[in-house]
Amino acid sequence: MMNKFYITTPIYYPSGKFHIGTAYTTILADVLARYHRQKGEDVYFLTGLDEHGQKIQIKSEEMGISPQEYVDGMASNAKELWKKLNITNNDFIRTTDKRHVDAVTKAFNILYENGDIYKGKYVGKYCVPCETFYTESQLVDGKCPECGREVKEVEEETYFFNMKKYEDRLKKFYEENPNFLVPLTKKNEIMNSFVNVGIEDLCISRTTFDWGIKVPVDPKHVVYVWLDALLNYITALGYLSEDDSLMKKYWPADIQIIGKDISRFHAIYWPIFLMALNLPLPKKLFVHDFIMMRDGKMSKSKGNVIYPDILADAYGVDAVRYTILKSLPYGQDGEFTPESFIEKYNTELCNDLGNLVNRTIAMINKYQNGVIYKSNCKTSFDDELNNYITNEIELYEKEIDNINIQNALGHILNIVSRTNKYIDETSPWVLYKEEKYEDLKSVMYNLYEAIRKISILFYPFIPTTSENIFNQLGVTNEQKNYDSLRYLPDLENNKVIEKGIPLFERLDANIEIDRLKELMKVNS
Numbered sequence: 001m002m003n004k005f006y007i008t009t010p011i012y013y014p015s016g017k018f019h020i021g022t023a024y025t026t027i028l029a030d031v032l033a034r035y036h037r038q039k040g041e042d043v044y045f046l047t048g049l050d051e052h053g054q055k056i057q058i059k060s061e062e063m064g065i066s067p068q069e070y071v072d073g074m075a076s077n078a079k080e081l082w083k084k085l086n087i088t089n090n091d092f093i094r095t096t097d098k099r100h101v102d103a104v105t106k107a108f109n110i111l112y113e114n115g116d117i118y119k120g121k122y123v124g125k126y127c128v129p130c131e132t133f134y135t136e137s138q139l140v141d142g143k144c145p146e147c148g149r150e151v152k153e154v155e156e157e158t159y160f161f162n163m164k165k166y167e168d169r170l171k172k173f174y175e176e177n178p179n180f181l182v183p184l185t186k187k188n189e190i191m192n193s194f195v196n197v198g199i200e201d202l203c204i205s206r207t208t209f210d211w212g213i214k215v216p217v218d219p220k221h222v223v224y225v226w227l228d229a230l231l232n233y234i235t236a237l238g239y240l241s242e243d244d245s246l247m248k249k250y251w252p253a254d255i256q257i258i259g260k261d262i263s264r265f266h267a268i269y270w271p272i273f274l275m276a277l278n279l280p281l282p283k284k285l286f287v288h289d290f291i292m293m294r295d296g297k298m299s300k301s302k303g304n305v306i307y308p309d310i311l312a313d314a315y316g317v318d319a320v321r322y323t324i325l326k327s328l329p330y331g332q333d334g335e336f337t338p339e340s341f342i343e344k345y346n347t348e349l350c351n352d353l354g355n356l357v358n359r360t361i362a363m364i365n366k367y368q369n370g371v372i373y374k375s376n377c378k379t380s381f382d383d384e385l386n387n388y389i390t391n392e393i394e395l396y397e398k399e400i401d402n403i404n405i406q407n408a409l410g411h412i413l414n415i416v417s418r419t420n421k422y423i424d425e426t427s428p429w430v431l432y433k434e435e436k437y438e439d440l441k442s443v444m445y446n447l448y449e450a451i452r453k454i455s456i457l458f459y460p461f462i463p464t465t466s467e468n469i470f471n472q473l474g475v476t477n478e479q480k481n482y483d484s485l486r487y488l489p490d491l492e493n494n495k496v497i498e499k500g501i502p503l504f505e506r507l508d509a510n511i512e513i514d515r516l517k518e519l520m521k522v523n524s
């Protein structure tokens, strides 16, 4: 039977236009979804919006429209953005969807009837932008430890979730599943700052505003936005609805991708909610770090915000996908600058990849009228090239399976460089001049084959470019298959297009760096 693979992104707050940080998580999830589809798995990929809560209510009031009108507009923007970035999500959940509201209401009742919820009074601090409760001791200089903004004093009647009851089970779960939360450094942070010091009960309702799902047992309360939001991962699959076939098929999630700012919610509260609902826990939680700008976090006031749609309009979708993905090392923050964007674009995409494809297609046309032949000869460099590629593919797979995207891309780029070197080593123009046509056939075959493999490997990251390369090469669908990296197809008589089309136009760094800086200012 086909393996299933369920992957999720966080559902984002539609409180503003999405910047490249939000796009990073979504593109990363898309890469993994595409990679697992390539490997023949039955993939289900979910993203969506977190539309309730005080932050959204305030935002819509500022704009003088109803919260529903506001989120409706934002949801169409978000869907359009993901379409533009070639995101292949199977579903888009909104927490205002009836299916979600109904299921959250039912889940609340189950938790209430189980005795996991009790009524009390909360006195403490609340950060509206993060929608998070804090105790005095958690604050840093009296401000929110996560975003650094002012917190509000709140005192309200609220329902609490009895987290403590599940503390031992959660600890045991982490002991038995040491690779659940990765990277391991992130797991250690969570264990040290929360699990090992004891978990506090959590407020799960609010009364000071009403933009949310009503608490079924006490409708002057709305469900706390995080309980509401976390449940999206299962309500989207039809949990507690009439048709829960997707839930049966896809839950538990194979990978949930989140940024480090929301790891506490996903590493502690979410597993506990699932335990309380008697559901299996996700298999893996992958936590990534942040894309930073040269002057720190992206913020409108600093005028350093970069929006992915504006970047894509100016430079193409794949340039955006590639450079954003390449910006973050595993387990660390990464930096995005106009200079690094142009450098990656010009060097890796345009020079290394683009020229390789373009030169090869030109040579196959010039020397062999565009046709690929098998040869009875081998040059002394052929085996070395092919062994190198086989080895790099293995290394690539290890890295992508560990979600180390920068390193995975590094191995594909290694193949690109090694193949460029092969052209220098074999000097096809000399073989042609010396009429060594059998050697030449072998070199063209190997080059063609290497580019075909590069294109298969690059597909999850820069799918439009890969399709473009496949078209220029004239490969069949079977020759695009991931399996055909190993079970080599016969490429004899394949024919490339008559004139290669450049994959990426070289950018003038001086002009484009200024243009990017301007785009960042104007749109902030």
Ligand code: ME8
Residues within 6 Å of the ligand: 009, 010, 011, 012, 013, 014, 020, 021, 022, 024, 025, 050, 229, 230, 231, 232, 257, 258, 259, 260, 261, 262, 289, 290, 291, 292, 298
């Ligand atoms: O937290 N670099 O939504 P949110 C990389 N609604 N990733 C970044 C980033 C950056 N600079 N900035 C943001 C919420 N992100 C909740 C989630 S889930 C049940 C509810 C990404 O709109 C990162 O993945 O604030 C982070 O976790 C997410 O955006 C936060 O999105």
